Amino acid sequence: MCLAIPALIKSIDGQQAEVDIEGITRDASLQLTPEAKVGDYVLLHTGYAISVIDPAEAEETLKLLQELSEAS
Amino acid sequence: MKFVNEYRDPELGKKLLDRIHKRSRKPARLMEFCGGHTVAIFKHGLRQLLPENIEMLSGPGCPVCVTASADLDRAIALGSLPDVIITSFGDMVRVPGSRSSLQKAKAEGADVRIVYSAQDALTIARDNQDKSIIFIGIGFETTAPTIAASILQAEQEKLNNYYVLSLHKVCPPIMKAILDMGEVNLGGIICPGHVSVIIGSHPYQFIADEYKIACAVSGFEPLDILLAVDRLVEQIESGQPKVEIAYRRGVKPEGNQPAIRLMETVFEIGEANWRGIGVVPASGLQIKAKYERFDALKNFNIDPGPTLEPKGCICGSILRGVSTPRDCRLFGGTCTPENPVGPCMVSSEGSCATYYHYGDSHGR
Numbered sequence: 001m002c003l004a005i006p007a008l009i010k011s012i013d014g015q016q017a018e019v020d021i022e023g024i025t026r027d028a029s030l031q032l033t034p035e036a037k038v039g040d041y042v043l044l045h046t047g048y049a050i051s052v053i054d055p056a057e058a059e060e061t062l063k064l065l066q067e068l069s070e071a072s
Numbered sequence: 073m074k075f076v077n078e079y080r081d082p083e084l085g086k087k088l089l090d091r092i093h094k095r096s097r098k099p100a101r102l103m104e105f106c107g108g109h110t111v112a113i114f115k116h117g118l119r120q121l122l123p124e125n126i127e128m129l130s131g132p133g134c135p136v137c138v139t140a141s142a143d144l145d146r147a148i149a150l151g152s153l154p155d156v157i158i159t160s161f162g163d164m165v166r167v168p169g170s171r172s173s174l175q176k177a178k179a180e181g182a183d184v185r186i187v188y189s190a191q192d193a194l195t196i197a198r199d200n201q202d203k204s205i206i207f208i209g210i211g212f213e214t215t216a217p218t219i220a221a222s223i224l225q226a227e228q229e230k231l232n233n234y235y236v237l238s239l240h241k242v243c244p245p246i247m248k249a250i251l252d253m254g255e256v257n258l259g260g261i262i263c264p265g266h267v268s269v270i271i272g273s274h275p276y277q278f279i280a281d282e283y284k285i286a287c288a289v290s291g292f293e294p295l296d297i298l299l300a301v302d303r304l305v306e307q308i309e310s311g312q313p314k315v316e317i318a319y320r321r322g323v324k325p326e327g328n329q330p331a332i333r334l335m336e337t338v339f340e341i342g343e344a345n346w347r348g349i350g351v352v353p354a355s356g357l358q359i360k361a362k363y364e365r366f367d368a369l370k371n372f373n374i375d376p377g378p379t380l381e382p383k384g385c386i387c388g389s390i391l392r393g394v395s396t397p398r399d400c401r402l403f404g405g406t407c408t409p410e411n412p413v414g415p416c417m418v419s420s421e422g423s424c425a426t427y428y429h430y431g432d433s434h435g436r
């Protein structure tokens with residue numbers, strides 16, 4: 001029920017956006033993420049973007065995973 | 073899929089598991105609070121791959137499952153009123169209440185429509201101005217801001233036929249309630265990922281400080297979960313519980329401030345009735361007086377009748393982490409996803425449905 005999946009913002013019109021999920025276009029409300037821009041990935045939950053995915057942090061986590069697995 | 077596949081690398085997963093096996097010594101009980109985590113853990117077979125000394129327990133993080141029968145009866149009673157359209161997320165309509173379910177009510181003539189989003193409920197309201205549209209508002213902090221947004225949007229559009237039955241619940245108080253009951257002895261908690269997107273990681277600090285229990289906020293891919301378990305093991309082995317975020321691409325320590333503000337504009341904290349746990353003060357969200365005209369409870373008179381709990385169903389103690397679905401005599405026999413007796417078998421994130429679909433070869 002708290003499911004949210006990454007979606008790429010293709011266009012924005014006011015508080016509404018068109019997002020792409022694996023080639024499928026859907027509507028998303030940006031009421032909870034007013035800072036979102038075209039080209040951002042957001043976490044989409046029941047038709048609302050609930051957060052903008054931070055690509056730098058995503059990269060950091062992958063690095064951390066590598067480091068931890070090497071330092072086992 | 074970007075931001076998904078990278079966190080599914082099996083090679084990296086194996087190495088992380090090795091690390092966890094090497095480092096984890098103390099026996100530890102970890103609760104995954106969120107039903108979404110339970111599903112991910114089972115789907116990827118992670119339980120069997122963790123060391124024997126780590127025991128995983130499912131928590132109450134399934135909004136459908138924790139909705140009390142009495143509240144469900146209210147939703148069904150609202151559906152029996154004339155000129156009312158009930159809108160609800162899918163799983164909710166199949167949950168049996170005391171005498172019926174929304175699905176049965178629909179078969180008997182009630183207008184019950186499944187929606188994917190509160191946006192869809194607004195669309196139905198715009199298209200049916202002669203009817204009252206009541207949205208059955210279940211969900212935690214992940215969902216509540218979206219419902220708050222829908223109420224503000226209805227206000228802005230002057231839609232005067234949109235109502236919400238707010239059964240929203242908040243997570244930190246129920247974590248506290250479960251810990252205070254003292255029935256489960258936890259070493260660590262995998263904190264809910266998408267609840268934390270909204271509320272951040274600070275609200276869990278009391279768990280580390282006062283209860284000395286390790287906390288890690290996790291995402292939903294296998295590497296996210298293994299990273300969270302690794303962080304918990306580290307905290308447990310070093311005896312230094314704290315709150316870590318193992319899902320930094322989505323979760324900030326301070327959460328999503330605009331979403332919190334929206335939620336606080338429309339809702340105020342009140343008591344909530346949790347299945348299996350009972351009424352817990354300050355664990356729910358009620359619509360503020362200012363937005364009373366959107367509150368289904370304030371605008372319709374209903375008599376939901378006396379509450380009956382499903383006979384033999386132990387969902388309540390499963391939600392508290394005291395029992396597992398295997399302890400239920402009805403599991404897999406009388407109670408299946410096709411013929412669910414209790415909500416934990418209905419919801420796709422309910423523990424019983426997860427055990428049923430993915431099995432549990434360790435029996436733990």
Ligand code: SF4
Pocket residue numbers: 384385386387390397400401402403404407408412413414415416417418424
């Ligand atoms: S198996 Fe069915 S009856 Fe038993 S606890 Fe789960 S939902 Fe309730």
